[in-house]
Amino acid sequence: MTATTPVTTPFTARSTAAEVLDGIDLTGRRVIVTGGASGIGVETARALAGAGAEVTLAVRNLEAGTRTAEDITATTGNKQVLVAPLDLSDQASVAAFTAAWDGPLHILVNNAGVMASPMTRTPEGWELQFATNHLGHFALTTGLHRALAAAGDARVVSVSSSAHLRSPIVFDDIHFRERAYEPWSAYGQSKTANVLLAVEATRRWADDGITVNALMPGAIRTNLQRHVTQEDLDRLLAQNPDAASTVWKTPEQGAATSVLVATSPLLKGVGGRYFEDCNEAEPNRPGMRQGVAAYALDPEAAARLWQVSIETLAA
Template sequence: MSVSETSHPFGANTTASEIIDGVDLHGRRAVVTGAGSGIGVETARALATAGADVTLAVRSADAGARVVARLEAQLPSGSGKLNVKRLDLADRSTVTAFVADWSGPLHILVNNAGVMALPELTRTPDGRETQFGVNHLGHFALTVGLRPALAAAEGARIVSVASIGHLFSPVVFDDLDYRFRPYDPWTSYGQSKTANVLFAVGAAERWADDGITANALMPGNIADTSLARHMDPGQLAGFIDATGLALPPGKTVEQGAATSVLLAASPTVEGVTGRYFEDCAPSRTVTERADAVAGVASYALDRANAQRLWAVSEALVR
């Protein structure tokens, strides 16, 4: 199914609350990774407001419990239940434990957690470069592990939170972990975000017969988020100066969560799969970065790249 930019009234300034208004998610279950801060919290809030039972998958269970307490004090009557489960995407054992502990169908999976622009090369316990390991491989292992639950939902949606940062780099299959080339925080982040898009493309094709849809998105330029917690204050400014990159207009957290919520719950995108969205609409495809502040790179939608990444990822998480 295709969707046009004029098929719904939403746009860059739409909030998650506006997306979810009138949507009924009672009886549905959702998981939002990285729901301890930023747009993850707002995504969980919106889905619960519509009646979904939402699991906040977070690194710190204590921090997650504090978020749940705050949200429960704010949610209207009739909202869905909130609960917390520990998930550290850098630690494969917690991914395995999360999957093993899940029972019953899963209707919505929002792969929202991530790290950005780690200043130094670091690796996960299993030896992967951290941004690729957390942003892609951790979510890959989680989603593949939860596939039976997603299939059981008969119409599940997978949402991969990517970024305009995917324009910084394709997936460099010959050196995923920076063992031969000099480490760079931004190309590393870029290939991890490209991988998020390619995963949606791959899942859309492989799991269509299970009734599962999968899409990726750019949430926007959001200042109030912990995503950049590892960055030196001048790092982004220096990168912008060096590359001539122009950032998209800023968004609030409520606006930043809107595209995630659209893909997770809105009837306007029912059946849409394998696509990349921004500002609550499908993105145009670009073939060079130049001064692009929007759009999706052609290499991030390439089916051959998606198939290759899937095979490589299966081998790495096996």
């Protein structure tokens, strides 16, 4: 497959994670799903466990994680559903998680996130959405590089959003120290970062057999929207006329593109791309909410963000 050939599959926006995984055997494969105790994370983990993988739910709430693991085991018959503590906004938690991981890792699903939260800073002074959605996952992914390389053909799944169309990385003021804070711009910037991670990690790690792709899961009503009021939704609809035609997906449909990126034979050796509705996305057209922004796939921005992330975490 050439670098310019878009990946197309038989699946659509209506496909479920179980349908995507039909006929795929993940026995012996080890998987981590961040945010695996809520929303599409649960159904992503359930589908992967149903295909035979050992799945670790990396979660902030261990009680919720344990309940979810028990439910997944009950519905799939797979007893290899594990739970481990991980708070992506806390770098000490991320470091503890990566230090505790032993052996190869075949699939890492960077699924957890926070959306449109009020202005909040971490103890380091970082804006919370960027700190959680990008810096936490960046530290996790790089911290697990050795385990991914040991797998020989590992995949990293970076769950982004069409909200990346709201903002590129504002390198001059990533953490809103000078500009006025706007929750959706902050969220959009963090989701652009998720795509750029896929671009640069694939460039750096393809020789290790590691590919990284990003995706838009679709519109799913989950706890991710806990900071979003009905007034917010009404305002967004007014700003984006085509948003009124949004078709809401079930969590099982929302998990389908994550699972496809994690497992499909059609993506073997393919990295640095952005998918939506189980197919590689087309370039975004002005005024539309579909497709991928050119700035999210820009290799120079991806390399710059990688370096900024390393320097930020080292500070």
